[in-house]
Amino acid sequence: MYHHSGNAAHPAGSSATGLLEPASHEPEALYFQRCTWCGTAMYQRVLCPACRGSDLRPERSDGTGTVRRSTVVHRYTPAARNVSLIEMDEGFVVRGRVMGALIGIHGSRVRLSTARDPVRGEPVFKLLHEYRA
Incomplete structure (x- = not known):
């Protein structure tokens, strides 16, 4: 419907x-x-x-994509957060946040975690394969 x-x-x-x-x-x-x-x-x-x-x-959307751009934002927030452009597998681009590491995520594969962040209203993604040192 x-x-x-x-x-x-x-x-x-x-x-x-x-x-x-x-x-x-x-x-x-x-x-x-x-x-x-x-x-x-x-x-x-x-x-x-x-x-x-x-x-x-x-x-x-199936919820998976690739981080094409990411920046760390320090303004208007008590803690630093990233703002990323995610190219979804279906071919569209969405602005959202990636949980976890703030830097070095360009090119990383992500999956949708929450379609709507309660504070910003943007989609939240998690890394599919986190780098572990």
């Missing part, structure tokens, strides 16, 4: 941000959009960035 918000359809129970609130029997999930015209995957868009189409269908 879908409801429409503007030009993008979202699964029932989801917000306009592309996140699904977990049901008691279903783990949290990250939803993205795919253009029905050209097949481009994107996150939280109204129009396709490739063809400008507005017919976008929601899909559930």
Whole structure:
């Protein structure tokens, strides 16, 4: 079942941000959009960035991706945290936080841990293979 918000359809129970609130029997999930015209995957868009189409269908991500950029933020927080751009396996990019090491995670494989951080509202990821010295 879908409801429409503007030009993008979202699964029932989801917000306009592309996140699904977990049901008691279903783990949290990250939803993205795919253009029905050209097949481009994107996150939280109204129009396709490739063809400008507005017919976008929601899909559930498998939750795995690769850290493409990461920076450590010290402002407005009692402890340092990272802000990362994750390229998901489906081809879209999402901004989120990676738990664990603050530096040296560029190129690391990650998996979705929480679809919505309670403070920032961003997805939280965990490293698939942590480096151990």
